[in-house]
Amino acid sequence: MYHPYFRGKQFELITIRETAPLLADKEFVPIIEPVRESLGGLKKTLQSVSDAGGRAIVIVNPYHGDHQEDGTSITGLLQDGYIGHDAIAAGILLRSDMSVADVMACYGDHADHNPVLVHAGFNTPKDLAAALEAQMSHMTNVFVEDQDKLLYRRHFNQSRRILVKDGFKRQRNADYPPVEEFSDLHVTYADRGMDGFGDFLIVGDVYSEGGGPAYAVAIHLTFIDNDKDDVMYIYHFVSDTKDTPTDPAGKFGQALGKLIKKLDSGTSKLLETEAIREFRSLHAKGHFPGLGYVKKLSMKHHIETLAAYLG
Structure with missing residues (x-):
């Protein structure tokens, strides 16, 4: 049903490990x-998902980061432990620079890993749908696209x-409004003919290596408004x-x-x-755990919120 999309940075992977039982249960x-070049954190994360009885999709040809030129080590990880x-499942990322032949070659290479097209x-x-006609009824297709591209999805x-x-409408931390709309997809995905939905949590789809100085600190937290047709909104609590x-x-404290x-x-x-x-608890102790840890808590809250809503 819900497919949160993570880039495999440290705290994203930790979030998955810590919520693995909840993800599996729901x-x-x-x-x-x-x-990231090192796949040790990913390996631990997949083990946590597997131990909890859950499922995950791993992109074998990433568009961002250290594996964008060559994903063979990711394929190797899957072959070593998950044939x-x-x-x-192996996720195959379909970008504008790929041909049908490219997709089918990658699909064939990962036939033993329940390939999912993203x-x-x-x-x-x-043309791709025609090439996959025999497999289509057993496949999962994930669309990271605008909602109005119905002709594509059909x-x-x-x-x-x-x-x-x-x-998540990313901007400078200092510029976020106090609250804004996040999504209604958790309510409307079935109306759009979909079997499930996903998002990029409170991180967004815009990829960056991060690590720059924080002129302002923001805590991003989502909530579902029962008085507004269960639309999800997001708070941005920004330092003064x-x-x-x-x-x-000090900014985190603010x-x-x-x-x-x-x-x-x-x-x-x-x-x-x-x-x-x-x-x-952090407020009561006056403790700052680091910005990555704060992001992890916000991601966990987002998952917990949707888990409670979807029952």
Whole structure:
């Protein structure tokens, strides 16, 4: 049903490991695009997913990061531990520079790994669908595209279809509004003829290596508004200090103070998830765990929120 799309950075992989039992219980299937040369973290993550009885899709030809020129080491990881293993599928990323022959070659190379096609800019759907006609009823196709490309998606309507949309409008931390709409896809995916949906959590589809100085610190937290047709919104709790790259701990304290104030007002509509309880604990201790850890908590909260909503 829900397919969160992760780039395989450290805290993204940790998020998957820590939520693996919940993901498995709700039959949520993470999509992982490895972006780091070392695959040790990915291997641990796939083991956690497998141990929990869950499933995952691993992109074998990433567009971003250290494997964008050559994904053979990812294929090797799957071959070493997951041939014929239903829990871990090979995801083939279909970009605009790929031909039908390219796709079919990659599909053949990963036939033992339940290949899933992840459409993200590919432009010859009719020919590809014809080439895959015999397999179509057993396939899953994931569409990372605009919702209005119905003519594209209709070529694959005999398969299981997942629509992934980016609800996170990335900008400078200092420029985020206090709250804005995130997505209604968790409510409307079936109305769009889809069998499931996904998003890029609170990170967004825009890839960056990160690591630059934080002139402002923001905590991003999603919530579902029952008074507005269950649309999902996102809070951006932004530090008051925005004009210096120093003191990230102090800025986090400012942003966290705004979050706690909103929670205590009783009007936030934020679900009291495990992640929220940890934010409360950090506030009580006056502790700054690092920006990567903060992002991990926000991602966990997003998953917990959707898990509670989808029951």
